[in-house]
Amino acid sequence: MTEESKQLNHCSFCGNSKEVVKKLIVGDNVAICSDCVELCQELIVDENVEPEKQEPQYDPQAIKDFLDEHVIGQDEAKVVLSVAIANHYKRINNPPKDLEIQKGNVLVIGPTGSGKTLLAKTAAKYLKVPFVVADATSLTEAGYVGDDVESMITMLLNAANGDKQLAERGIVFVDEIDKIARKGESTSITRDVSGEGVQQALLKLVEGTVCRVASQGGRKHPGTDMNEIDTKNILFIAGGAFVGLKDIIGNRINGTSIGFNASVKDTKVEGDLGKVGPEDLTKFGLIPEFIGRFTTTVSIKELSKEQLIHILTDVKNNYVAQYKYLLKLDGIELTFTTEALDQIAENTLKLKTGARGLHSEIERVLMPHMFHTKKYRENDIKVINIDRDNVLEPKALI
Ligand SMILES: Nc1ncnc2c1ncn2[C@@H]1O[C@H](COP(=O)(O)OP(=O)(O)OP(=O)(O)O)[C@@H](O)[C@H]1O
Numbered sequence: 001m002t003e004e005s006k007q008l009n010h011c012s013f014c015g016n017s018k019e020v021v022k023k024l025i026v027g028d029n030v031a032i033c034s035d036c037v038e039l040c041q042e043l044i045v046d047e048n049v050e051p052e053k054q055e056p057q058y059d060p061q062a063i064k065d066f067l068d069e070h071v072i073g074q075d076e077a078k079v080v081l082s083v084a085i086a087n088h089y090k091r092i093n094n095p096p097k098d099l100e101i102q103k104g105n106v107l108v109i110g111p112t113g114s115g116k117t118l119l120a121k122t123a124a125k126y127l128k129v130p131f132v133v134a135d136a137t138s139l140t141e142a143g144y145v146g147d148d149v150e151s152m153i154t155m156l157l158n159a160a161n162g163d164k165q166l167a168e169r170g171i172v173f174v175d176e177i178d179k180i181a182r183k184g185e186s187t188s189i190t191r192d193v194s195g196e197g198v199q200q201a202l203l204k205l206v207e208g209t210v211c212r213v214a215s216q217g218g219r220k221h222p223g224t225d226m227n228e229i230d231t232k233n234i235l236f237i238a239g240g241a242f243v244g245l246k247d248i249i250g251n252r253i254n255g256t257s258i259g260f261n262a263s264v265k266d267t268k269v270e271g272d273l274g275k276v277g278p279e280d281l282t283k284f285g286l287i288p289e290f291i292g293r294f295t296t297t298v299s300i301k302e303l304s305k306e307q308l309i310h311i312l313t314d315v316k317n318n319y320v321a322q323y324k325y326l327l328k329l330d331g332i333e334l335t336f337t338t339e340a341l342d343q344i345a346e347n348t349l350k351l352k353t354g355a356r357g358l359h360s361e362i363e364r365v366l367m368p369h370m371f372h373t374k375k376y377r378e379n380d381i382k383v384i385n386i387d388r389d390n391v392l393e394p395k396a397l398i
Pocket residue numbers: 070071072073074111112113114115116117118119175239240241303311315354355356
């Protein structure tokens with residue numbers, strides 16, 4: 001066979017012969033198989049999309065679609081959050097001339113480990129804006145020991161690599177906001193003044209003010225660059241678990257108030273976080289001025305067992321894929337039976353830490369196997385199939 005005729009019987013790209021490929025398209029001294037055509041098509045389509053260069057769309061549906069890829073469930077929260085975010089960025093990109101549109105910050109409430117921080121972080125990723133998480137409990141009023149509230153803006157400027165304009169469009173997530181609530185609406189003697197003080201200190205910042213912050217690691221004079229940052233376009237998202245808020249909502253809706261009469265305790269009805277009103281938040285201990293600056297309230301729900309299983313297996317960067325990858329590095333294939341996944345989710349539910357518990361659960365189950373990978377290799381064990389018994393009682397195969 002001449003070299004030329006060999007080429008025409010083989011794909012010039014992958015070298016496969018026409019017998020093994022679906023179709024071989026032959027041209028002048030060149031041939032390409034259907035598999036390589038498909039691959040080229042993918043490469044070209046990918047190139048045309050150029051995801052990094054595309055401007056994000058401020059369309060709530062597009063934002064929600066992106067959130068759906070990373071966050072399981074929480075549908076209502078995603079809708080409300082997407083609309084709030086779209087409106088915020090539409091407003092700052094097209095500032096109205098004779099009209100003042102008030103900034104609306106967002107309050108996210110719901111149980112621990114259910115996606116509050118993840119939702120905000122994913123939204124920031126979609127918007128390609130800098131994002132920081134600050135812990136409200138570490139904040140203090142100016143003059144007290146601790147981080148004053150403006151430290152959050154310093155963090156944001158650093159997250160934007162010192163780019164002032166980018167920082168001014170960023171998102172600050174203030175976590176554990178419920179922990180700075182004062183202790184009770186009418187208990188002025190025992191009330192937690194420091195928590196209220198931090199709320200007061202946050203007011204100006206979340207509404208919009210200019211603060212002077214030093215950008216650490218400034219290119220020329222590290223630590224000495226002072227920047228004036230206007231916070232009026234920074235989106236603040238405050239999040240908290242608000243334990244006890246359901247009871248407050250339930251009591252309001254059912255027309256009773258705590259301590260009104262002794263039997264109330266016995267007939268306590270848990271309220272729905274979705275029905276939260278400003279009065280409930282005041283009762284919880286947020287000051288009205290603070291609540292007034294968070295115009296959108298997003299409530300998220302406890303994750304169900306099915307949702308936990310989805311998080312384990314379906315979400316981008318899911319835990320199962322992560323551990324499969326790790327074990328593959330040792331030449332071991334990892335599989336889980338449906339019952340095993342069900343049991344891991346069941347155990348996680350009991351921990352009451354939301355999806356956060358999944359990580360420790362899967363670690364616990366795989367620990368003996370991961371410890372013995374060398375032994376497995378020596379004994380030619382190439383597959384680990386985790387079933388329900390392995391979850392109930394994790395132990396090595398040998
Ligand atoms: N709905 C979800 N979909 C996918 N992953 C989730 C979801 N909720 C939580 N997770 C996973 O659990 C981890 C913790 O979630 P996240 O930090 O959002 O919890 P949170 O609601 O902010 O809790 P906390 O009140 O304790 O701050 C995330 O990093 C993610 O891996």
